[in-house]
Amino acid sequence: MDSQSIANPRVGRPSLGPALEVVIEVPRGSFVKRGSSGSVDFISPLPCPFNYGAVPTLLGLEGDLLDAVVLGKRIAYGTRVRVVAWGAVTLTDRGMSDDKLICSDHAPSEQECGEVLRFFHFYAKCKAILNLWRRRPGRNSCDGWCDAAQALARARPIPDSWAGPSVPF
Secondary structure: OOHHHHHOOOOOOOOOOOEEEEEEEEOOOOOEEEOOOOOEEEEOOOOOOOEEEEEEEEEOOOOOEEEEEEOOOOOOOOOEEEEEEEEEEEEEEOOEEEEEEEEEOOOOOHHHHHHHHHHHHHHHHHHHHHHHHOOOOOOOEEEEEEOHHHHHHHOEEOOOOOOOOOOOO
């Protein structure tokens, strides 16, 4: 991603992306990080600043459900919401690319886009520490903002044989 895209995280993204169904796994303000199976991944010392969930019909590059952040007020765990994907942030976790769709019922403001990007830069550093403690090697970083269409093009439909992620999270 070029320096202009880092300074302005909305560069190159469409004004309106596709509408998708997202299932909330971590409500805004929650300290409990759950995975797609519903099991607890970790307890955070800091509350999640966004609703965090997944698109239940698509797999991301790392083999788990495609992640989605839903901006706005707190949404209860397990709630299914239909929202627009306005862009995505690509995170590298243990060397695996992992897109996070950025969704909302409104076009995110420059401030909201900046907050999302700053959060994922911080989250990548925290995840690096957690992975070191868990003895899970690989690079961790926030690789920046991209169009929702790019992230969706990298995702794939869930095959009938899928029984959950093959990589432990």
